[in-house]
Amino acid sequence: TVLADNGYDVHIWSRNEEQVNEINEHHTNKRFLQEAVLPHNLKATTDMEEAITGAELVLFVATSASMREVARKASPYITESMLIIHATKGFETGTLKRMTTVLAEELKTDPTRLVVLSGPSHAEEVVRRQPTTVVVAAENMEAAEQAQDALITQSFRVYTNPDAIGVEVAGAIKNIIALGAGLTDGLGFGDNAKSALITRGLSEITRLGMAMGANPLTFSGLAGVGDLIVTCTSTLSRNWRAGSMLAKGKSLDTVLAEMGMVVEGVRTTSAAHELSQTYGVVMPITEQLYKVLFEGKEPRKAAVDLMGRGRKHEMEDIAPIQ
Ligand SMILES: NC(=O)C1=CN([C@@H]2O[C@H](COP(=O)(O)OP(=O)(O)OC[C@H]3O[C@@H](n4cnc5c(N)ncnc54)[C@H](O)[C@@H]3O)[C@@H](O)[C@H]2O)C=CC1
Numbered sequence: 636t637v638l639a640d641n642g643y644d645v646h647i648w649s650r651n652e653e654q655v656n657e658i659n660e661h662h663t664n665k666r667f668l669q670e671a672v673l674p675h676n677l678k679a680t681t682d683m684e685e686a687i688t689g690a691e692l693v694l695f696v697a698t699s700a701s702m703r704e705v706a707r708k709a710s711p712y713i714t715e716s717m718l719i720i721h722a723t724k725g726f727e728t729g730t731l732k733r734m735t736t737v738l739a740e741e742l743k744t745d746p747t748r749l750v751v752l753s754g755p756s757h758a759e760e761v762v763r764r765q766p767t768t769v770v771v772a773a774e775n776m777e778a779a780e781q782a783q784d785a786l787i788t789q790s791f792r793v794y795t796n797p798d799a800i801g802v803e804v805a806g807a808i809k810n811i812i813a814l815g816a817g818l819t820d821g822l823g824f825g826d827n828a829k830s831a832l833i834t835r836g837l838s839e840i841t842r843l844g845m846a847m848g849a850n851p852l853t854f855s856g857l858a859g860v861g862d863l864i865v866t867c868t869s870t871l872s873r874n875w876r877a878g879s880m881l882a883k884g885k886s887l888d889t890v891l892a893e894m895g896m897v898v899e900g901v902r903t904t905s906a907a908h909e910l911s912q913t914y915g916v917v918m919p920i921t922e923q924l925y926k927v928l929f930e931g932k933e934p935r936k937a938a939v940d941l942m943g944r945g946r947k948h949e950m951e952d953i954a955p956i957q
């Protein structure tokens with residue numbers, strides 16, 4: 636809708652014929668966007684060639700689990716002149732690769748020109764043209780600025796950042812913290828607990844990001860603090876909702892089935908758990924969430940263990956202790 640508002644003829648690719656027909660005939664996508672009416676210059680197709688051929692810009696919004704498969708399908712129709720952007724938050728399971736790496740491999744394109752779009756942006760609000768701010772990041776600033784030009788509207792304000800690694804790491808890991816925020820709310824803890832989780836979660840994101848080559852300042856921006864606030868405090872967040880359902884004693888399988896939409900934080904917890912070992916980074920919230928999700932640990936016990944850790948300096952492993 637953002638691109639359509641800027642006058643582009645937008646072609647959405649979906650594998651789901653029913654959804655494609657609904658978008659083309661009724662200009663709605665009720666399962667995901669309720670009553671929102673979609674612009675008439677936005678058309679859907681199940682044909683990847685038709686969706687991409689002749690495009691100036693291709694925006695990938697696959698789930699992290701399906702990014703490689705979708706990119707491989709798109710690859711034959713991608714040309715060098717197309718601007719490639721993605722808005723996916725997560726790592727590839729198994730390889731632990733960032734989404735730009737997956738895209739660069741499948742599209743055989745210059746990785747420095749791949750643009751990451753992230754920030755606090757629940758789709759349900761974007762489609763209603765409620766004020767939203769995001770960041771587009773690419774090593775090649777010209778590519779980031781092209782994305783900014785294409786996406787900026789009166790209700791969708793777009794900032795640029797050269798730190799694609801930082802923006803990707805922040806967008807992925809904040810989902811773990813959002814699951815944790817849902818858990819603390821579901822357990823009946825107060826605002827102090829949630830603020831603690833958000834802030835110490837930011838430390839965790841910063842430590843991993845720095846180890847992976849990110850600029851720590853990126854994490855105080857829209858992709859870091861901004862997205863942490865929206866996903867840890869909004870009932871629109873699937874990750875927050877999943878966490879609060881887990882706290883009520885539902886199994887992970889039940890929660891995911893009831894959600895019916897992707898909860899990226901689950902796979903990301905597993906990936907970040909491995910990344911923390913690969914990079915030798917301490918990630919206590921991620922570690923406790925891993926135990927809750929995959930080892931059956933009681934959420935309340937996880938909270939007790941987090942509170943009972945050894946004494947620390949607040950900026951340990953981030954800034955030198957003076
Ligand atoms: N929904 C939101 O507000 C935002 C979502 N994101 C990110 O965008 C990505 C996608 O999220 P959503 O669209 O919200 O998820 P969703 O669960 O609402 O929709 C995902 C869609 O992908 C389809 N899909 C799954 N596997 C596929 C495959 N192998 N081939 C083709 N289609 C496949 C599903 O059928 C579904 O229609 C995630 O990484 C998410 O973190 C980022 C910012 C905001």
Ligand SMILES: O=C(CO)COP(=O)(O)O
Binds near residue numbers: 758865866873
């Ligand atoms: O990333 C998002 C908003 O910026 C979407 O978050 P959820 O996946 O938790 O709904």
